[in-house]
Amino acid sequence: MGSIEGTIEGVISALLTSADTKNKEMYQAILEGSEIKQFNNWEEFYFAVLYPFEGFIEAYIKTNIAEDNNAVFLISKSQFIERHFQKLIIKKEGSACCADKSRTIITRLINYYASGDEIYFNYDAEYTYHLPKKIFTTHSEIIRFYDAVKRLYYGDSDKYIIALAEMMGKP
Numbered sequence: 275m276g277s278i279e280g281t282i283e284g285v286i287s288a289l290l291t292s293a294d295t296k297n298k299e300m301y302q303a304i305l306e307g308s309e310i311k312q313f314n315n316w317e318e319f320y321f322a323v324l325y326p327f328e329g330f331i332e333a334y335i336k337t338n339i340a341e342d343n344n345a346v347f348l349i350s351k352s353q354f355i356e357r358h359f360q361k362l363i364i365k366k367e368g369s370a371c372c373a374d375k376s377r378t379i380i381t382r383l384i385n386y387y388a389s390g391d392e393i394y395f396n397y398d399a400e401y402t403y404h405l406p407k408k409i410f411t412t413h414s415e416i417i418r419f420y421d422a423v424k425r426l427y428y429g430d431s432d433k434y435i436i437a438l439a440e441m442m443g444k445p
Contacts, residue, residue, distance in 0.1 A: 340388035374404035
């Protein structure tokens with residue numbers, strides 16, 4: 275059994291090394307083709323690199339996907355938001371299909387803000403593995419928690435703490 279574990283560990287290590295190498299190659303290609311310099315100050319780096327890139331992402335989303343500011347926030351910060359939904363789904367429902375459930379919620383949230391269609395889950399459908407069963411089952415519950423996570427992202431934790439306590443109190 276040790277050789278299988280060693281082989282799996284070797285494959286995972288090789289994949290991570292490959293991804294790291296590709297990231298470094300991309301970094302070098304961008305650096306060589308631009309006027310980006312080395313920064314020692316995080317604020318300089320933010321305003322010279324990250325801030326313009328965030329602006330580019332926002333403009334891309336508004337031009338090609340959705341103009342609504344909540345939809346833009348959801349798309350550009352989807353990993354941050356999804357993790358909060360996913361962690362609570364795991365706590366209340368277990369880890370089975372938790373990624374499918376949290377992605378479904380994020381997709382429906384984006385659709386709601388882009389088109390105005392309220393979030394509704396059809397629990398009578400043939401396949402429902404991707405639908406949350408115990409929490410985040412209603413439009414208002416999802417919107418309230420999303421709003422709290424968004425406020426947390428911007429440093430306001432009050433509503434998040436209240437929403438988290440509310441979700442944790444559900445059976």
